[in-house]
Amino acid sequence: MSWLVTGGAGYIGSHVVRSLEQASMNPVIVDSMSSGVRGFVANELPFYSVNVLDTEKLTEIMKRHDITGVIHLAGYKYAGESVKNPLLTFEQNVTGTANLLRAMENARVQNIVFSSSAAVYGTPSVELVTENTGTFPESPYGQSKLIGEWLIRDQAVATGLKHTSLRYFNVVGSGSEELYDASPHNLFPLVFKALNESKTPKIFGTDYDTADGTCVRDYVHVADLALAHVEAAKKLEAGTKLEPVYNLGSGDGVSVREIMDAVAKVTGIQFTAIEEARRPGDPARIVADGQLAARDLDWQMRHSLEEMVQSAHRASQSRA
Structure with a gap:
């Protein structure tokens, strides 16, 4: 089977x-x-x-x-x-x-x-x-x-x-350094690609109805x-x-700007993100309750945001 x-x-x-x-x-x-x-x-x-x-x-x-x-x-x-x-x-x-x-x-x-x-x-x-x-x-x-x-x-x-x-x-993240997110559209690979090429990462949309104006997501x-x-x-x-x-959600939302701060902390590279217009199809905020999956599927958040960023960064470095 x-x-x-x-x-x-x-x-x-x-x-x-x-x-x-x-x-x-x-x-x-x-x-x-x-x-x-x-x-x-x-x-x-x-x-x-x-x-x-x-x-x-x-x-x-x-x-x-x-x-x-x-x-x-x-x-x-x-x-x-x-x-x-x-x-x-x-x-x-x-x-x-x-x-x-x-x-x-x-x-x-x-x-x-x-x-x-x-x-x-x-x-x-x-x-x-x-x-x-x-x-x-x-x-x-x-x-x-x-x-x-x-x-x-x-x-x-x-x-x-x-x-x-x-x-x-x-x-986000990586369970093994050789497995990386190769998407040309997802936030983490875009940010690390920019940093690996000595460029400045971009934020798409800073006028959303959220605390800091950037999209809030459940990572x-x-x-x-x-x-x-x-x-x-x-x-x-x-x-x-x-x-x-x-x-399959954490119950906690993190803004794109907060992700940028976490990336700067993990990589040690200080930068001010370039602000671009919104991308079509991106909602302002979405955070999910994962209690049902925790009950039936042993769903757990086993990694902190910093660990997610660290593992994604290591994988991006191996790709580079």
């Missing part, structure tokens, strides 16, 4: 793969390599360069490896960029999820852990988002993730699929996130009924 990880050569996916390995759950990796890094995945693991749009190949892989369940992380993950590329976003995230579900049905695979996002909430009217908070996504990315959840729930009604969706927002460490995915997979495999969605 094995677990298929779509997007398993990506930043989050590679951490999930390593956690599955440590749990002796035999990961099989599928990644289109549009943003994945082949070196993130050990050569001895089964690896396929396949897009989740390819139902036929996915079905073949699942049957070949006697797949028990799928951890679905593949997708177009950039909220701001999704505003510019809505068709690509919906193709990869909605059609891709539908095709994956078809392949699972073909191969009689009955377990799925879905990588969703706190972007489904948009800009909440509450200080702390729970799983019952209304969903009003403000970008095609957030919309596509919500539709993915709906697809999975409807397929569960039709076929008895066992599932859960994990909603998270700003995933979680990627290694903690990976463990929650593995725990969800274990529970589904054991037949334990899980909630349809879980927030």
